[in-house]
Amino acid sequence: xxxxxxxxxxxxxxxxxxxxxxxxxxxxxxxxxxxxxxxxxxxxxxxxxxxxxxxxxxxxxxxxxxxxxxxxxxxxxxxxxxxxxxxxxxxxxxxxxxxxxxxxxxxxxxxxxxxxxxxxxxxxxxxxxxxxxxxxxxxxxxxxxxxxxxxxxxxxxxxxxxxxxxxxxxxxxxxxxxxxxxxxxxxxxxxxxxxxxxxxxxxxxxxxxxxxxxxxxxxxxxxxxxxxxxxxxxxxxxxxxxxxxxxxxxxxxxxxxxxxxxxxxxxxxxxxxxxxxxxxxxxxxxxxxxxxxxxxxxxxxxxxxxxxxxxxxxxxxxxxxxxxxxxxxxxxxxxxxxxxxxxxxxxxxxxxxxxxxxxxxxxxxxxxxxxxxxxxxxxxxxxxxxxxxxxxxxxxxxxxxxxxxxxxxxxxxxxxxxxxxxxxxxxxxxxxxxxxxxxxxxxxxxxxxxxxxxxxxxxxxxxxxxxxxxxxxxxxxxxxxxxxxxxxxxxxxxxxxxxxxxxxxxxxxxxxxxxxxxxxxxxxxxxxxxxxxxxxxxxxxxxxxxxxxxxxxxxxxxxxxxxxxxxxxxxxxxxxxxxxxxxxxxxxxxxxxxxxxxxxxxxxxxxxxxxxxxxxxxxxxxxxxxxxxxxxxxxxxxxxxxxxxxxxxxxxxxxxx
Ligand code: GDP
Numbered sequence: 001x002x003x004x005x006x007x008x009x010x011x012x013x014x015x016x017x018x019x020x021x022x023x024x025x026x027x028x029x030x031x032x033x034x035x036x037x038x039x040x041x042x043x044x045x046x047x048x049x050x051x052x053x054x055x056x057x058x059x060x061x062x063x064x065x066x067x068x069x070x071x072x073x074x075x076x077x078x079x080x081x082x083x084x085x086x087x088x089x090x091x092x093x094x095x096x097x098x099x100x101x102x103x104x105x106x107x108x109x110x111x112x113x114x115x116x117x118x119x120x121x122x123x124x125x126x127x128x129x130x131x132x133x134x135x136x137x138x139x140x141x142x143x144x145x146x147x148x149x150x151x152x153x154x155x156x157x158x159x160x161x162x163x164x165x166x167x168x169x170x171x172x173x174x175x176x177x178x179x180x181x182x183x184x185x186x187x188x189x190x191x192x193x194x195x196x197x198x199x200x201x202x203x204x205x206x207x208x209x210x211x212x213x214x215x216x217x218x219x220x221x222x223x224x225x226x227x228x229x230x231x232x233x234x235x236x237x238x239x240x241x242x243x244x245x246x247x248x249x250x251x252x253x254x255x256x257x258x259x260x261x262x263x264x265x266x267x268x269x270x271x272x273x274x275x276x277x278x279x280x281x282x283x284x285x286x287x288x289x290x291x292x293x294x295x296x297x298x299x300x301x302x303x304x305x306x307x308x309x310x311x312x313x314x315x316x317x318x319x320x321x322x323x324x325x326x327x328x329x330x331x332x333x334x335x336x337x338x339x340x341x342x343x344x345x346x347x348x349x350x351x352x353x354x355x356x357x358x359x360x361x362x363x364x365x366x367x368x369x370x371x372x373x374x375x376x377x378x379x380x381x382x383x384x385x386x387x388x389x390x391x392x393x394x395x396x397x398x399x400x401x402x403x404x405x406x407x408x409x410x411x412x413x414x415x416x417x418x419x420x421x422x423x424x425x426x427x428x429x430x431x432x433x434x435x436x437x438x439x440x441x442x443x444x445x446x447x448x449x450x451x452x453x454x455x456x457x458x459x460x461x462x463x464x465x466x467x468x469x470x471x472x473x474x475x476x477x478x479x480x481x482x483x484x485x486x487x488x489x490x491x492x493x494x495x496x497x498x499x500x501x502x503x504x505x506x507x508x509x510x511x512x513x514x515x516x517x518x519x520x521x522x523x524x525x526x527x528x529x530x531x532x533x534x535x536x537x538x539x540x541x542x543x544x545x546x547x548x549x550x551x552x553x554x555x556x557x558x559x560x561x562x563x564x565x566x567x568x569x570x571x572x573x574x575x576x577x578x579x580x581x582x583x584x585x586x587x588x589x590x591x592x593x594x595x596x597x598x599x600x601x602x603x604x605x606x607x608x609x610x611x612x613x614x615x616x617x618x619x620x621x622x623x624x625x626x627x628x629x630x631x632x633x634x635x636x637x638x639x640x641x642x643x644x645x646x647x648x649x650x651x652x653x654x655x656x657x
Contacts, residue, residue, distance in 0.1 A: 011026065031097060032103070032147075124151070135148035137149055164190075181239070275630040294605075301597070379569055385439025389434045400423045427585070470540055471541065547563055
């Protein structure tokens with residue numbers, strides 16, 4: 001029988017993990033009394049330790065839940081809320097108490113007015129059934145004025161679940177004290193217990209330190225009560241002493257718990273049925289744990305990465321890099337060939353009007369030789385190592401991001417970040433050595449370029465595509481401009497104006513000035529952009545024709561076909577770079593990344609981290625919670641069942657006859 005409270009406390013602790021449910025509460029003893037009634041002193045005497053604030057200025061303002069469990073052999077008490085309160089004692093009772101703030105009788109000038117009301121409301125919440133009320137009143141105050149008894153009367157009018165404690169019995173004369181304990185005005189089924197719970201030290205309570213409070217009190221108490229055998233002795237019919245009170249509390253709690261066994265069991269059964277139903281209907285009875293969820297997610301992610309790795313190889317890197325170099329080639333052509341009218345040299349001028357005449361340029365002219373050599377040199381020296389490594393590394397990184405986005409990790413900020421960091425740490429580690437290696441191996445191209453016919457032909461084919469795309473981009477941008485200025489006609493008007501002003505057909509002081517030609521500054525700016533795009537498109541069209549012409553079919557005319565030559569050089573650079581990117585960066589990444597994932601998302605995570613990870617996804621969180629709830633409820637129900645069997649056997653044993 002004495003095991004019951006301990007078991008029930010155990011059960012209550014499990015129920016607390018199940019989470020919020022008003023139906024699943026087990027009875028506790030709640031302690032109420034007015035300030036200075038001696039409430040803290042009694043509680044500490046029961047527990048056997050000093051742990052509460054005492055004195056006139058010290059008040060408990062929130063409920064303190066105390067759970068005492070006697071653990072034989074371990075010498076450890078368990079305190080909730082006040083963890084470091086006590087040295088360990090083997091004779092601690094199994095009890096569950098809630099200490100409430102003391103009722104305020106007279107509001108002090110430092111106290112907010114509403115505090116009195118708030119404390120009273122808080123106490124009202126806790127003294128509801130099935131809790132047992134421990135109502136503390138001081139012997140030197142008339143019971144009719146006891147705030148604790150008044151409150152208890154309101155919720156327990158027949159006095160069925162209230163234990164009266166009368167403190168400070170030493171402050172009234174023994175006859176009067178005994179009369180108080182026999183009170184008929186406020187009869188309580190569980191009766192009154194008189195105590196003297198002041199620790200008898202002249203130096204004050206705080207100095208008692210770790211001395212055994214209980215022993216000191218008991219000694220003092222015993223001395224007092226035994227000095228009045230008539231009033232408090234064995235034949236006196238009153239209950240006195242902290243030891244008696246402790247026993248009573250344990251007994252009453254045990255009885256109350258026992259009485260609530262059936263209803264609590266029913267409530268748990270009901271909750272379990274609900275959880276089981278939810279698990280079936282919502283989750284199809286699919287088992288899940290945070291670990292299995294993480295492991296499966298990680299496997300799936302690694303699988304998708306493997307698939308990516310199978311299709312992202314040298315050709316894909318080559319294409320990426322070549323695209324990037326194509327842009328650089330276009331920039332070079334624009335800067336050195338297409339966009340600079342050369343008026344001060346006695347060679348054909350590269351302007352739109354006579355651009356088609358380019359092939360007429362003297363193949364032996366040093367000017368054209370230098371121009372191509374300088375362009376080639378700019379291309380080979382632009383920092384291909386760095387560029388190539390950056391392009392491939394950022395592409396890998398963004399592929400990894402995409403893979404995360406398509407995986408279950410998409411809903412997990414923590415995993416997302418971990419994976420992203422795993423990828424970037426490997427890529428960063430490899431960055432400088434890869435970039436140096438690539439730069440090193442393209443070095444020969446900086447001095448001499450040995451090109452085969454096949455490479456020239458490929459370049460000629462390829463660059464046509466590049467030029468066409470550039471042309472499309474120009475035309476697309478032109479269309480965008482049209483729509484921003486409000487139509488083709490409007491753009492044409494401002495374009496005509498810009499052209500005329502440039503040629504000098506119209507004299508304007510400052511063609512950029514707002515208001516010139518009746519156009520706003522913004523419109524004039526658009527007009528100039530349009531002129532640029534149109535000229536660029538014209539040049540590209542002409543150069544496309546040149547590249548397609550017979551002249552550019554042969555490498556011999558390379559000085560007249562810089563587009564083809566530079567394209568072929570870019571391809572050589574890309575191919576060479578890719579060989580080393582593959583060894584230095586890609587293979588390394590493919591080898592290390594899955595291992596890094598295993599380490600960062602597998603081995604290194606604690607159980608709590610795995611749990612936290614899984615619960616980042618609200619759906620998974622709900623799923624896990626339903627399973628956990630179900631498991632806990634099953635566990636509780638099991639424990640309840642064995643308790644009931646124990647109770648049954650006990651009842652059987654105690655039956656008369
Ligand atoms: P609380 O405010 O209700 O928690 O009351 P305390 O436990 O702090 O006690 C208030 C005062 O009454 C303290 O000075 C205690 O020493 C004193 N006191 C408590 N119990 C007794 C007792 O049984 N006898 C005597 N004489 N004084 C007590």
